Amino acid sequence: MERIHLSVANVTGGLAQAAERKGLSLAIGFFDGVHLGHQEVIRRAVASAREQDLVSAVMTFDPHPRVVLGHGSQYDGVLTPLEDKLGLFAELGVDAAYVIRFDREFSEVTAERFVQSLIVPLGVRTVTVGFDFSFGHRGQGNAEALKEFGGGGLQVQVVSPVFLDDSKVSSTRIRQRLEQGECAEVKRLTGRSYLLKGTVIHGDARGRQLGYPTANLRLDQPYVIPRTGVYAVEIDVLSEAGTAESRHSGVLNIGHRPTFDAPGGALKLEAHLFDFDGDLYGRRLAMRFHSFLRAEKKFESIDQLVEQIASDSARAREIFSVKARD
Numbered sequence: 001m002e003r004i005h006l007s008v009a010n011v012t013g014g015l016a017q018a019a020e021r022k023g024l025s026l027a028i029g030f031f032d033g034v035h036l037g038h039q040e041v042i043r044r045a046v047a048s049a050r051e052q053d054l055v056s057a058v059m060t061f062d063p064h065p066r067v068v069l070g071h072g073s074q075y076d077g078v079l080t081p082l083e084d085k086l087g088l089f090a091e092l093g094v095d096a097a098y099v100i101r102f103d104r105e106f107s108e109v110t111a112e113r114f115v116q117s118l119i120v121p122l123g124v125r126t127v128t129v130g131f132d133f134s135f136g137h138r139g140q141g142n143a144e145a146l147k148e149f150g151g152g153g154l155q156v157q158v159v160s161p162v163f164l165d166d167s168k169v170s171s172t173r174i175r176q177r178l179e180q181g182e183c184a185e186v187k188r189l190t191g192r193s194y195l196l197k198g199t200v201i202h203g204d205a206r207g208r209q210l211g212y213p214t215a216n217l218r219l220d221q222p223y224v225i226p227r228t229g230v231y232a233v234e235i236d237v238l239s240e241a242g243t244a245e246s247r248h249s250g251v252l253n254i255g256h257r258p259t260f261d262a263p264g265g266a267l268k269l270e271a272h273l274f275d276f277d278g279d280l281y282g283r284r285l286a287m288r289f290h291s292f293l294r295a296e297k298k299f300e301s302i303d304q305l306v307e308q309i310a311s312d313s314a315r316a317r318e319i320f321s322v323k324a325r326d
């Protein structure tokens with residue numbers, strides 16, 4: 001998949017040259033979480049491209065408009081940072097991705113200018129958007145506006161919401177499930193386990209003494225972090241290129257380690273990998289959430305904590321061995 005980064009600076013100039021020879025079938029959206037509804041929008045754009053012999057593309061925005069405009073509640077992280085989204089678009093069969101750098105200047109581009117100076121010169125023939133898509137200054141543009149400003153040259157497909165268990169699939173619903181640690185529900189809404197990526201940093205060097213070394217993770221991006229507690233996870237140790245070098249199962253604690261640390265300390269994410277012995281400092285890990293095991297607790301003694309981690313590990317191993325047999 002080809003990636004093209006655009007910003008408002010080249011909205012007016014030069015883009016006509018970038019127009020695809022064949023014309024584009026373009027899905028537009030922020031697509032945080034790339035859930036079943038987003039996947040439907042993107043699949044429809046890819047299907048139209050095949051039917052009409054067009055190049056399939058996704059246009060997305062980075063960072064989230066909320067980061068720039070500070071609207072509504074405080075910015076509370078992303079489900080799928082840009083890099084993860086681009087990987088998922090490619091898996092959906094998309095040929096090219098256009099990433100618009102969302103800044104104040106871009107936020108003031110009117111709906112009309114967005115269509116006439118950006119969409120039309122790109123050679124877009126078909127636009128596919130979700131039912132609630134809005135764009136342009138103050139979100140004034142909608143699917144009707146795309147048609148109107150496209151001057152008859154744009155075919156616009158609007159995809160209806162996807163439902164699961166009688167309610168709409170949405171990024172908000174995924175966030176709520178993560179707040180409850182409901183990993184299986186997140187998997188149903190997106191078709192895959194929730195994923196966090198980060199780099200291993202030094203901790204307090206206590207884990208090894210406890211018999212459970214833990215890789216302490218600094219997240220790469222401002223991800224939405226699931227509820228605190230202990231999880232069964234699958235962990236990929238990533239190469240420089242970001243591909244999986246090795247895969248392990250393990251246990252992850254997200255929390256404040258009340259047994260050792262004073263209240264109010266920073267949130268820590270630390271994973272113990274099963275059947276692994278090696279140096280992970282500075283390495284990047286990708287962690288997939290499989291199941292929530294329990295809430296974090298303050299233990300009266302270190303022995304009790306170690307006993308509990310042993311039982312968490314036994315449960316996680318059991319979960320993964322059942323999964324492997326399935």
Ligand SMILES: Cc1cc2nc3c(=O)[nH]c(=O)nc-3n(C[C@H](O)[C@H](O)[C@H](O)COP(=O)(O)O)c2cc1C
Nearest residue numbers: 203204205206207214251253257258259272296297
């Ligand atoms: C599976 C697992 C469960 C854990 N559960 C708790 C817990 O309930 N309470 C707690 O205070 N710390 C818990 N911890 C955190 C340990 O206290 C922590 O890993 C240990 O202090 C080592 O820290 P270090 O890596 O900075 O050396 C848990 C760690 C793991 C790996």
Ligand SMILES: Nc1ncnc2c1ncn2[C@@H]1O[C@H](COP(=O)(O)OP(=O)(O)O)[C@@H](O)[C@H]1O
Nearest residue numbers: 203204205207208213214215273278279280281
């Ligand atoms: N099975 C394992 N799981 C996690 N980390 C491991 C494992 N085996 C070795 N390590 C290494 O040990 C480090 C964690 O040891 P620990 O004593 O908890 O130190 P720290 O507090 O610096 O994280 C990891 O960062 C990694 O380099």
